[in-house]
Amino acid sequence: MKKTILLFLILLLSLLYYLGVLARKETLPLSKEFFSTESSSSVEPSLDLKRMGVVKSKIAEGKPLSFDKKELDQIYQMKLDRGIRNLSTFSFILIREAKKAGKAGQSDRALELATYASRLSPDLPHPYFELARAHWQQTPFKLDKILPEILKGYRMKFHHFPESLRLFYHVFYVLSNAILMAFIIFGIVIIWKYFSLYFYDIRRNLNQEISSLFVNGLKVFILFIPFFLRLDISWAILFWCILLWGYVPARERQFVVVFLIVLVYLPFFLRTSSSFLNGPASDILLEIYEANHENWDRGTEEKLKAWSLSRSDDPDVFFTLGLIEKRQGRYSQAEDFYRKAIDRNSNSSETYSNLGNVYLAQKQIQMAIDHYQRAVELNPGKGAYHYNLYRAYSQETFLSGKSDRAFQKARQLDPELVRYYSTIDSSNMNRLVIDEVLTVQMLWNRFMDQYIGREGLLFRLFKAWFEGIPSALPFLAPILFLAFLIGMSRYSRAKRFLTRCPMCGSATHRFYLSTSDTPAQEFVCFNCYRLFVQKEKLHPKITEKKSLQADAFQKQDHFTGKYLSYFLAGFGDLWRGQPIKGLLLLSLFFIFILRFVFWNGILPESTLPSPFPWWGLVFWAGLFVLFYILHVRRVRRQKPEFEIPK
Numbered sequence: 001m002k003k004t005i006l007l008f009l010i011l012l013l014s015l016l017y018y019l020g021v022l023a024r025k026e027t028l029p030l031s032k033e034f035f036s037t038e039s040s041s042s043v044e045p046s047l048d049l050k051r052m053g054v055v056k057s058k059i060a061e062g063k064p065l066s067f068d069k070k071e072l073d074q075i076y077q078m079k080l081d082r083g084i085r086n087l088s089t090f091s092f093i094l095i096r097e098a099k100k101a102g103k104a105g106q107s108d109r110a111l112e113l114a115t116y117a118s119r120l121s122p123d124l125p126h127p128y129f130e131l132a133r134a135h136w137q138q139t140p141f142k143l144d145k146i147l148p149e150i151l152k153g154y155r156m157k158f159h160h161f162p163e164s165l166r167l168f169y170h171v172f173y174v175l176s177n178a179i180l181m182a183f184i185i186f187g188i189v190i191i192w193k194y195f196s197l198y199f200y201d202i203r204r205n206l207n208q209e210i211s212s213l214f215v216n217g218l219k220v221f222i223l224f225i226p227f228f229l230r231l232d233i234s235w236a237i238l239f240w241c242i243l244l245w246g247y248v249p250a251r252e253r254q255f256v257v258v259f260l261i262v263l264v265y266l267p268f269f270l271r272t273s274s275s276f277l278n279g280p281a282s283d284i285l286l287e288i289y290e291a292n293h294e295n296w297d298r299g300t301e302e303k304l305k306a307w308s309l310s311r312s313d314d315p316d317v318f319f320t321l322g323l324i325e326k327r328q329g330r331y332s333q334a335e336d337f338y339r340k341a342i343d344r345n346s347n348s349s350e351t352y353s354n355l356g357n358v359y360l361a362q363k364q365i366q367m368a369i370d371h372y373q374r375a376v377e378l379n380p381g382k383g384a385y386h387y388n389l390y391r392a393y394s395q396e397t398f399l400s401g402k403s404d405r406a407f408q409k410a411r412q413l414d415p416e417l418v419r420y421y422s423t424i425d426s427s428n429m430n431r432l433v434i435d436e437v438l439t440v441q442m443l444w445n446r447f448m449d450q451y452i453g454r455e456g457l458l459f460r461l462f463k464a465w466f467e468g469i470p471s472a473l474p475f476l477a478p479i480l481f482l483a484f485l486i487g488m489s490r491y492s493r494a495k496r497f498l499t500r501c502p503m504c505g506s507a508t509h510r511f512y513l514s515t516s517d518t519p520a521q522e523f524v525c526f527n528c529y530r531l532f533v534q535k536e537k538l539h540p541k542i543t544e545k546k547s548l549q550a551d552a553f554q555k556q557d558h559f560t561g562k563y564l565s566y567f568l569a570g571f572g573d574l575w576r577g578q579p580i581k582g583l584l585l586l587s588l589f590f591i592f593i594l595r596f597v598f599w600n601g602i603l604p605e606s607t608l609p610s611p612f613p614w615w616g617l618v619f620w621a622g623l624f625v626l627f628y629i630l631h632v633r634r635v636r637r638q639k640p641e642f643e644i645p646k
Helices: 002-018 053-060 069-081 088-101 106-119 126-138 143-159 161-204 210-223 231-244 250-277 280-292 298-310 315-327 331-344 349-360 365-378 383-394 401-413 415-422 440-454 456-464 478-494 526-533 541-564 571-575 581-596 613-636
Strands: 509-513 524-525
Touching: 002 231, 002 541, 053 280, 053 509, 069 106, 069 210, 069 456, 069 478, 088 106, 088 126, 106 126, 126 143, 143 161, 161 210, 161 231, 161 250, 161 440, 161 581, 231 250, 231 280, 231 415, 231 478, 250 280, 250 440, 250 456, 250 581, 280 298, 280 315, 280 440, 298 315, 298 571, 331 349, 331 440, 349 365, 349 383, 383 401, 383 415, 401 415, 401 478, 440 524, 524 526, 571 581, 581 613
Parallel strands: none
Antiparallel strands: 509 524
């Protein structure tokens, strides 16, 4: 009982130290030096109203931002006339007003505002969540209206680049640290079970010979190397696991190797991901997304122009600046930026199509047709290019069959898009043609290219082995641990190490393969083999003493594994020498724990928080309770590994 409590305290203190709770400076990889764990989700972002007609007049007159249906329809019409898909800023205004209306008990008004928010910004996830809440306030438990809106919101989260980036980094962060914490538990189990054999070996070989004293003194000194080098706790545990290589059974040795690989790569990629997200390349990526999806201001333009001066080979920035200038009616500046984008990337069909839109807006019909045709050559399967070409042919003074052929091709490739634009009755050029934007898939490709770098993924994987690890010596690298591992494996082959009998727990060299009476592939010591397997009739006192020893060891061993399994799911499997099951269950257990600890995410909210936090909390809490109940049922059915006959 005392040993079990002591082991539990060691496990608990190790995890707390790993999380930085017991250290003055937080330890890697959960250090705030590398990761922004601060969340500003409770602070709503300031909104730039962009001097939009109705909004501007209300601010000038000092009126509250309250809109009737006629004004909302007017703003929606203005959005269509400007060729804009999303009015993100105004949608956030409507969401705030919908929240206020819901708190005031005006459920119909909240539903109306949330509906217009989703119409004005169909690519944002937040209006759908607010619409679901408005339906809930109006008619609770009407799931046929609530659930579809929630599902739309989560689907848009994956298509909304800032939200998807935040989500994937949060998943990667939680998953990586859960795996690292599981391997820390695995390492402590290895140390607890086999360190006694290391000291037993020292005591057994201790004599008066100078050479023996020197060797044993060296063995004791090696134990303190992690303290001398001030290694991080995870690397110190790995060091001791490698030191015990000869005493560890073969099926657990391979996971010591996996432990080394995990410690090399996961903190490395967590650090590099965090530094990249905090760097200027990531900021520009987010600015590009916001500008492409109609949520920019003068500060966005200034950042993009400053980036284009320092990185003149970036076609995406020039493409985005051209899109901004075109939407504001500055066609000559838009043409200049699109030309620069084509000079950097002559295979961008999106740039050719948008440049054609600029020429069409300036009544340069033939130039527009030429650029649309070039876009079609580069990507003949894009219906929007054929539709723009149809609009350009329609502007010619003479009638021809080319216009009808282009229209039919566009309808064949993208019937929904053609149906939407064909129903628009307006002479405004922004509503007649389709402006291309940089899609989320393009931005993710750019993100991965910039993150991996020009050298490629293999270079990054190779570089990780030469990164310094947290210690007092900055030149100490994982490559030394790999050499230490190889050296210990070769040394263990040349020397015969002690190991522990799974029946009685005694240290011995003489092991025998078990029979059908004991678990498969288990090895037991010579005495247990004679007494419990072959059932030889020995002296009663010898039999009684050995039976009591084995019975006490089995009870203590079973109690430790079972008791700690209630606090750390999967611990019992690690304790019984089943590392695959144990590591999987422990990783899953820590995923739940870290999910609740970092409930608001690792990166701060860039926009309004989700209006349904309790929905996710109920879902995750229910999953965790189900997981824990199934685990407890499994633990309660476990029996001692060996039944010792009386």
